[in-house]
Amino acid sequence: MIYFILIAILFLLMIASSVYAVIQKDLLYAVMATGIISLILSILYFLLQAPDVALTEAAIGVALTTIIFVITIRNTVRMEDESDKKEKFKSAVK
């Protein structure tokens, strides 16, 4: 029973962070939220007795992907802005 409650809480946290990542305008916070999703996912893999996948998810999803996104945000734009998104994208690509 307590196992089920733990998994349910983890699932709710995952859904909450993914919704937060979608609606957040600050992309740095959104990337951190996706990192939290990966962290909880790796805990879930471990609870479901797949330690290999949990290790992969922890190493790649939490560390590497988050860091590469953070570096990308640092080199381009940080805030998501609806009005002049196109121009900022152009200046980022150029």
Added chain:
Amino acid sequence: MKKLLVIFLLATLGYYTAVTFFDIGFGQPHFVKGVSPVKDIYLAKTQSPLTVSNAVTSIVVNFRGFDTLGEVTVLFLAVTVLGSVLYKNRHEVGKRSVFFSASSIVTSGSKLLFPAIILLGAYVFIHGHLSPGGGFQGGVIIATGFLLMLLAYENYSVSHTALSVVESLAGITFAGVGLLGFMHGGTFLQNFLPTGVMNNLFSGGIIPIIYIAVGFKVGAELTGVIYTVLHEKGESNG
């Protein structure tokens, strides 16, 4: 005309895909529990001829070793293309723009943690056939260790020549061990070494060798990716 050609090609592709998957018969009884289901064979062979305690490793490296070679090749191609795209527009070593330098606590702590992280990564891929983990995971852990040093010291540099030498040697080892199977057993990646006692470090035949090669390869490749991306000249603060 072009659209018609595309539609024709897609229809042909769709037809053959549909025929292939129609013939497989997922969910049919012989697919689930017939005379010799593939999962039982894998699990039995993991125990008896291979003597590997981690079934995932035996599937990834031995039974599906060719797929692993394909994955490594895809990673290698992606890293090469990333490097060639970002190569021209990059900072020199030590000229990387940083918002503020890391404090002495961060630099000392990184220097202290770096060997431990490298050791953990090496442990994960050397013990890939005994415990959870393997070449990919260990390689990524090693790359995060290098990432820590790159973030803490703004003039920390990784030799690209050394990275490519390590990467090429590891790839050659993987393919060469696979090709040696032709001479001994008859198929690619056939096991030709003595398998030893279960749960020993030297067991599992060629599986530890291949996983160590994969670990070195993935570690070198992802370190190269992080280094290249970190030294790319951004638009806003170039």
